[in-house]
Amino acid sequence: MAETKPEISFIGLGAMGFGMATNLVKRGYKVTGFDVWKPTLERFQAAGGNIATTPVEAVRGKDYCVCMVATAQQAQAVLIDGENPALPALPKGAALLLCSTVPCAYVQGLGRQLSELGRGDIRLIDSPVSGGAARAADGTLSIMAGGSDDAFEKGRFLLQEMSDPNKLYIVNGGVGAGSNMKMCHQVLAANHILAASEGLGFATHLGLDPHLASREVLKSDAWAWMLENRLPRMLDPEFKPVASALTIILKDTSIITSEARRSGFPTPMSSTAEQVFFSGLGRGYGPDDDSSLIRLYTEGKGKVGPVKGFAETDEAKLKLVKALFKGIYLCSAAETIAFADRCNLDLDQVFELCTSAAGGSTIFQVVGPDIIRLRRGQPLPTDDGEGFKEIAQQLQEAVEEAQRLKAPVYLGSQALTLTQLATQSASDATGPVSRATIAKLWGL
Amino acid sequence: MAETKPEISFIGLGAMGFGMATNLVKRGYKVTGFDVWKPTLERFQAAGGNIATTPVEAVRGKDYCVCMVATAQQAQAVLIDGENPALPALPKGAALLLCSTVPCAYVQGLGRQLSELGRGDIRLIDSPVSGGAARAADGTLSIMAGGSDDAFEKGRFLLQEMSDPNKLYIVNGGVGAGSNMKMCHQVLAANHILAASEGLGFATHLGLDPHLASREVLKSDAWAWMLENRLPRMLDPEFKPVASALTIILKDTSIITSEARRSGFPTPMSSTAEQVFFSGLGRGYGPDDDSSLIRLYTEGKGKVGPVKGFAETDEAKLKLVKALFKGIYLCSAAETIAFADRCNLDLDQVFELCTSAAGGSTIFQVVGPDIIRLRRGQPLPTDDGEGFKEIAQQLQEAVEEAQRLKAPVYLGSQALTLTQLATQSASDATGPVSRATIAKLWGL
Secondary structure, eight states: OOOOOOEEEEEOOSHHHHHHHHHHHHTTOEEEEEOSSHHHHHHHHHTTOEEOSSHHHHHTTOSEEEEOOSSHHHHHIIIIISSSOSGGGSOTTOEEEEOSOOOHHHHHHHHHHHHHTTOTTSEEEEOOEESHHHHHHHTOEEEEEEEOHHHHHHHHHHHHHHEEEEEEEEOTTSTTHHHHHHHHHHHHHHHHHHHHHHHHHHHHHTTOOHHHHHHHHHHTTTOBHHHHHHHHHHHSTTOOSOSSBHHHHHHHHHHHHHHHHHTTOOOHHHHHHHHHHHHHHHTTOTTSBGGGGHHHHHTTTTTSSSOOOSOOSHHHHHHHHHHHHHHHHHHHHHHHHHHHHHTTOOHHHHHHHHHTSTTOBHHHHHHHHHHHHHHTTOOOOOOSSOOHHHHHHHHHHHHHHHHHTTOOOHHHHHHHHHHHHHHHHTTTOOSOOOGGGGGGGGTO | OOOOOOEEEEEOOSHHHHHHHHHHHHTTOEEEEEOSSHHHHHHHHHTTOEEOSSHHHHHTTOSEEEEOOSSHHHHHIIIIISSSOSGGGSOTTOEEEEOSOOOHHHHHHHHHHHHHTTOTTSEEEEOOEESHHHHHHHTOEEEEEEEOHHHHHHHHHHHHHHEEEEEEEEOTTSTTHHHHHHHHHHHHHHHHHHHHHHHHHHHHHTTOOHHHHHHHHHHTTTOBHHHHHHHHHHHSTTOOSOSSBHHHHHHHHHHHHHHHHHTTOOOHHHHHHHHHHHHHHHTTOTTSBGGGGHHHHHTTTTTSSSOOOSOOSHHHHHHHHHHHHHHHHHHHHHHHHHHHHHTTOOHHHHHHHHHTSTTOBHHHHHHHHHHHHHHTTOOOOOOSSOOHHHHHHHHHHHHHHHHHTTOOOHHHHHHHHHHHHHHHHTTTOOSOOOGGGGGGGGTO
């Protein structure tokens, strides 16, 4: 007879949590789920799970608890502060996997709270995830996990059940390091999600067919995972199905900017994205798929009076769209790596994770290693292909064309400003300039 | 018998031009007006003007021509390229006052065109104006004029008739210098116009009464001419009457950013404002008064789900609103002066003009001289009152509160990013830091 698999409690059965929990059910675990929303509990029961009507009831007697609620506030409520919280019923020495995306400061504070409440025995693993609902349901997520050796000894098998074998990242630095890693990855995610809308919005202002434009962009060095992933919903007239709501990436973006502010770290790209997300939220787009932000970029098309761009052929227009994407991706890459460095993360691990996760792009793949070399004071190779000046110049042409068309390009305009500021402070350079130069703006 | 006043032709009778032309009529000049829009011609006739139905007819036989069309394209059309253009009929040695806000490059190119067309005899004065329709009608505009001595000898009296005696600025540098001066002033104008909407929008998200908030702000060191001027329309339910359309300030902003790009000069504040203006244009707000941009900042209020700020008292909230304004004004001041320096303008004259024109603010008044000293390598006085760190810290608190309220603050967020970047590059400072420090970001 096969060894009996341990019982697991699972708190938070939203889009991600439901998939993660049912994946565990499929893999033979006895999973007891809790969620405040009753219909999802019924669905979970139908999928073979057990259900509980309070957090305390869910966790009682189970040596493993996965918490996948939406925010730090919700985690605090279900674990400690709310009605019938889980903590008192967690068995001694239980593993607690906090998979929600929360600020590093929160999960570190949670660790302290556990000690102060006399529950230092609980093995807390800070293990946010990435990859979307489909991969959650397959058990092939990316997971970034920080914790003690002791905690990993107990909980690692569970992280493995939920993640792709190549995408489980044990992040050095203990509790908090996983959240920091996720946060830095989300710098790419936030900017690339908005870039997808901005770039395709720009394409429509240029008069390009968005199907053609996106196909060509995805074949080029302006490829990014997010554009490829969001594209079908962006091209759907109703932006359906909702795979990831605007409110989700906005929450993650606010974690980035607020954590960065704590150490005076500038996030010009993420801060710009956050403002546009707030505008989208104000328009009522919060519950909609984040791909629907393209609406903010297309509504003026054809309605802003007579405009005429310079680009006439599809080829010239596509070049501008790609240039806009590449400029944004370059600046996002630098902001990501500089921020990860500020968070004392292992930059090689950051690079490996980001290239194989939702934040990936060809530009990040190419420029990331150079930025890391810059940080380490290692010599930079002469760029094969486009250097910094070429990317900046082509980005400028794209922003100029958008101006002629009276089309907003918030991220592109900000990226151009950053290339100008970086050029100014590196104005002694005469020969070819490495793309990694942009990272000097963040003090690398 | 009194000396007969010379005949004047006036091309472009829009909101500004109509007031300027009728002012000249009141002052006893025989003015022949032209405009493409017939109803305004009838109004001008009723106000005592003569009218012409083509540019060529308007200028024939008149030694003085004022051109006050909306754009460089329109100027080019009425003067040279369009139907029945003015140029062939301008008498030898006539004074041509181009009062439209156009790029420096355009008016300098116009000078070259005149020579190439064999009309180097025409005395071109590059003389954009500022001050709004009411001051246009009173003949008390601010005018920034560049031209040859010869041209001023002929045309100065006419500039004097249209301007306040203390607000006629003869700008060194010839044709183009007037436009550059106007452009640099518009850096303040563009940012302050949007700041008025952003700051008052933020106040409403905070739950402050906008009447109370604006009254308190205008009594404080967060005063600015633009807020005071736009306030009545901003508080009008229909944003009426239309005194200056969004399209006007957008046009001026696009001149700023495109001229700045030509020399790789970064305009992080103006570029941010321009993007928001494009969003407003896309919403159909182009013809509306620019004070109506507050709509972009208030639409989410009460609709973005449960939010709760930290500030509880009106006093605490007002402090945040003032901090937002002051941070924006500080960065706008630095961008203005640095850009003026790049344009080789006389910074003392820039300061004098801006403090007494529509771009004025208490912050500019206080910090402007320090930024100029910084540029000149002169020692900076220790700031009496708030230093750089205090302004940056309070701005950060405002941006954080806006984040809690999920309210967009595009300019405030950008200003915060700039204070962070400036702090980073001046991070060796330990004692009090001058507010002028922000200007180092632009290489001053």
